[in-house]
Amino acid sequence: MRRIVVHFALVAGAALTLAGCGFADIRSPVPELMRAKAPEPPALGAPPDVKMLLRQKLDSVFTAASQPTQVRVSEPRPNLRGPGWTACVKAEVVSVTGKPLGTQTYRIEFADGAIADRQKVEPEDTCSTESYEPV
Known part of the structure; x- marks a missing residue:
């Protein structure tokens, strides 16, 4: 036993x-x-047509009440924070009371050929060094 x-x-x-x-x-x-092999990153598709998307959906970045003028956009870049593409957008906007707020800059992210997210630019963003073209 x-x-x-x-x-x-x-x-x-x-x-x-x-x-x-x-x-x-x-x-x-x-x-x-x-170790197990690291997964392959997803393939990065063609860059989106940022100018066309902004013309169609400018209200997804700036509210209509802010009356954005002189809208400018940077070239799309691969998103370092996740899949997809990112670009920077600048525009002159006004407050709800009609007072000018000056230039506001946002970083926009694209997914599946559409604007997926927008964030106000932070100091670590590279939007200040980008070159901009009118929309």
Whole structure:
């Protein structure tokens, strides 16, 4: 009986040891040959026609009440924060009371050929170094 228990314990220990021999996560601190391969990034499609999208959907970036004028846009760039493309948009806008607010700049993101998101420009954005063209 004791012999069966010892054999069972050895088989269970060997099974647990071998169970840990699978491939590790790509960020695991094991030699690279034991890591799983990193997934391929999705293929980046053709850049969107930013000017046409802004002409069609300017209200998705600036509210109609802000009466945007002198709208300018930068060239689309691959989005470093996720899939898709990004561009910067500038326009002269007014407040709800009609007072000029000056130039407002937004970073817009594109997904599936449409404007997916807009964010007010932050200091770490590269919008200040971009060159702009009128829409």
